[in-house]
Amino acid sequence: MSVSIDIAGLRPERVVVVPSPLAELGTALHALAESGHHPGLRGWATSVTTRLDPHLADRMCEADFLWRTTFSDLFLPCAGVPGGTLPGATLAEELDLLDKLTDEQFVDAALEFTCALPYATPSQDVLADAELRRRALELAAARGPQQLRFSQRLLDDPPRIRTWLRQFLQDCDEAFFADTWSRLRHQLAADARHRTDLLRRKGLAEALTSISAAVVLDEAAGRITIDKLRQGHSLIRNGSLLLVPTSLGWPHLMVLHRHGWQPVLHYPVSSPEPASPPSVEQLTLRMTALSHPVRMQLCRNLARSTYTTSELVQIHGMTAPEISRHLSVLKKAGLITTRRRGRYVLYQLDVTAVARLGSDFLEALLR
Template sequence: MAVTLVLGGSGASRIGIRSSALAELCACLHSVDELEHHPASRAWAEFFEAALQGGLAAESGAFAPLWGPFRARYLLPLTAHSRRELDEELRDVERLPLPEFLAMSAQALVGKTTQDPLHRLVDDAALRKRFMARFRLISTRHHQLAGRLFADAEQLRADLLGFLRAVADAAFTEEWRRLRPVVNVEVRHKVHTRNQVGHRVLADFPIATLREDPPRVVFDKLYPASASVDESPCLLVPSVHGNPHTVIKHYPGFPIVVQYPISEVRGAEISLEVMRKRLTVLNDPVRIKLCQDILRRAASTTDLALRLDMTAPQVSRHLRRLREAGLVHGHRDGAVVRYQLDVEAVRRLGLDFLQALRR
């Protein structure tokens, strides 16, 4: 399955690149909720949990489905304007017509493309009832959040915006002050790339492929979707805490947004010795297979041993070599240690190699 952006006759003028404090805030919240997929965000998660009081922490869990894998569209930039501050982006959400706020929320909660007329959720009781039955099957917190949404969408929006502003005051403003220079370096780099290669900048990601006849960029994702850059401008938004995910969102009448991962240490140089060590470690078919297995999903030594038909000590020895080379992170989940590939470290060895691992 794939998400396809049809280019048509669009040129580089239809593709913008900018930072978004709101998008990064929600990537931060997502990384806390799914830390096993974001090992590089562990220090932030510890700071976040220490900074939040009990009430805010509980609200974070209640709202979490909105910034899950299928991010609510309004939690990414709603306009293509440059130099938007967090307060301005939150006011954009505040001004969003209620039917669209409700529909975008429901779209995120469903978690996949739906043919249902979401704009009718405001006044179609039968459609809301059908959606509630679907949410009950997904999870308790999806069902509870949907209940609040359908009971009083305006109040839910006010509560959500109040929560986001409180998190910004308690923790995110300090984190954004640290990350913004890193993100701005990436923005300048991507603008330069766009100016050099035009719409081909949209294919400058490991999961993207440029195809012709008709001209389009195909993103390897777990769900099907399609949008036209001729009809909606496209906005590229780099994210540190979004790493390793690429989020692609489109809603009619709003820009297509591609939030893509970058590393906080993107500009740091890798020594020749580190490069040599990493290439040497990867010169082993078993370690390549391990990297493929833990690219998208963290796994324990026992899980990997079962999947690869090896003993746990054999897997441990290979994982140790990968950890020593800085290619794999381990994090404790109760009594179990799970391992995940450091996508940025591999990306810096070569995009072609990372793309080959994803196949």
């Protein structure tokens, strides 16, 4: 299981290491919403939340599914703007890039975590197709009334939601992120200079290995492979390969590979990762209780959010009985919890139980 990026024919100068203030704000919102993924940031998160205006704190909950799972591709809009666009130097510049996404791009990216829409294949225009809209709202309803309300507003009036999101991000910047960014940007700029120097002196393979041992370059095949508990593929045509450092992101090693967008590797600048972390294959051998690869992939989904059986069926392309059997095995092992919302049963990974099995496995799930 891995995500691959086809870089055949990519010129060296089209590999760019550059910080992104908007991506770091997305990571900050994720860390505030999902502190269990980032135990090392609990002090910072507590400091921020205790000083937050209650009204802004409430607004954070309106669409937190855009950053709670990991964070939406909307926080890297440069990847969706044609022509190999780079992140802006300031948050204001990046928000201007967000405005350059078409309504179709914006809606497609925003619905990713509310409706589990296809990610790595050409998207269909949900704004123009009544049946796709009906299906999107049905899937959103399974996630809860909050997601349904957001999806309805988004599909009815995309410009209104775009305005709301921009104002929300500006308010977060004023409330806490400007101060955080002023402290982090120097570290991120220094890391970008270091990786760029490695690129020039020792080549792409050395630079990628310095980011994580989970990232491997096959120079003969012209392909980068990222060892993750998911499948995906991206192809660079006329754009660039962006390497975006984050100070707040560990243990997440994110790969943006949305169809039609330029690929982005969003990597933590520091981590307690050992020099040779165990591969997914090694983890599979160790974790005999989770020996089936499909169940490992299910755990990856359920570590990030709650899902219904029907959503997991769509994501994994399996039948409902097959998914139910795998969920039954995980539940019997005490690795997932369930709760009912109306006629829907929502499943979620018990992260604490998995952590007791081994930090290497948990880190791979969150990579």
